[in-house]
Amino acid sequence: MNDTAPLLVERHGPVALLTLNRPETRNALSGEDLFSAFETVLAALDADTDVRAAVLTGAGSAFCAGGNIAEMRDRTGMFSGTPDEIAARYRAGIQRIPRAFARCRVPMVAAINGPAIGAGNDLACLCDIRIASPQAKFAESFVKLGIIPGDGGCWLLPRVIGASAAAELALTGDTIDAERALAIGLVSRVVAAEDLLPQALALAQRIAANPPQALRWTRQLLWQARSGTLDEALEAAAALQGHAHQTEDHHEALAAFFARRAPVWTGR
Template sequence: MTSEAEPPPVLFSREGEHLAVITLNRPESRNPLDLDTQDALIAAVARLEAEPGIRVAILTGAGSAFSSGGNVRRMSAAASGPAERTPAEARRYYRHGIQRIPLALERCEVPIIAAVNGPAVGAGLDLACMCDIRIAARSARFAESFVKLGIIPGDGGAFLLPRVVGFARAAEMALTGDALSAEEALACGLVSRVVPDAELMDAARALAARIAANPPQAVRMTRRLLRLAWNGSLETVLELSANMQAVAHTTADHKEAMAALREKRQPVFRGA
């Protein structure tokens, strides 16, 4: 849990009458989506729904990264990492952990703009895909990098990314784990605009103002309708993701990937 001396993992602020800004606030560790951040982010999304004056929200990251995804240090810690759990425990870890986030954003009626201020990696990329619109700073990078750690997108990324960029591009990103630049992300439709770093929040606010200028109930219903038409069966993909992720965390290749990361060497994968 977050101690009283630590800053909150997520900041929530109101700007003007209709805009909320949600900021992932662990810049020293590149805004990982650990349990404290998950809880705080879900609470922030609930607040969007609870405050009827909010018509649009911006989600961004503090510091130089949008989000690094999973907390690699905690994942590799013997006492708490999902690799050390039984498959049944790991399945529950995902279903009652990070998988709450796509469901919370799916149910939210307030449009959310991701202002991607830096690298969006793994679950961080998937978090950006959970938003309705993505604007990128020129320094932003995007990677569906789970495979490089010997695991799979356990947070719904296998459902989200193909719907944003198309199946072939999503498959290339997920199977290689390679990163895209902001301009490459723009070319494949992952983001709708790339702006200089210093102009990112101004561009996001300007877009938010255009959305907020429309009738709020129509905006909410339109957002909901778009989601229902776009998504199909998210719950099925999350269920499959939880099951496969539970297995992936027990593999030797996952352990090798984590060890190589800690030891700063190239991993040797054996398909085990």
């Protein structure tokens, strides 16, 4: 493991632990190296059938503080140039992260150890399940800076917490604590800081105990359902179910059920 990489990867059996590794910037989402790291790492996870689930967390005291405010102030990096140039940099920069998540079929648990602000809140919403420590704070705070969620937050957030709650967060820019995040469904549980990573990894291991192909197909359907119609969801489910019924793991699941034993998955 390269300890200087912007996104660290550590294996725990069938679970991959991903750690944003820029504590000096509170894990701000900026720079070609980080955008490329997300693309490379998530593509590698998707290609590795031995990986059945993943956990994403942040190094240091923050999960992810969002965009680099200093670069915004100085109008450098992705925030420099004309409106058209900035738009092009968003497309070629931070917007690669949500696209990489959409392509990756590995279920993802966010272990939110501290503030998840702006693009950091949206990054948490890209994960399938979110667990927070009491130190976590959340804000869809773009409007406070006179900008909008340029990384897809207005698509992501309503699908996680509903239209009204998402509008309240996005239009006020208010910061909420972990307990409020739990109440509105932004996270599924709040646990003590020392228990956060162990519980996130344990949840990922429970996910990973299931057949790998079925996991990836289920995650794929969950993502497609965010924007598709019922008819589209039913058609996709029928097509994938046809393949699922022919897998060795499905046959093994049935055999194990009737034999009252634990199944052994092969991923085939």
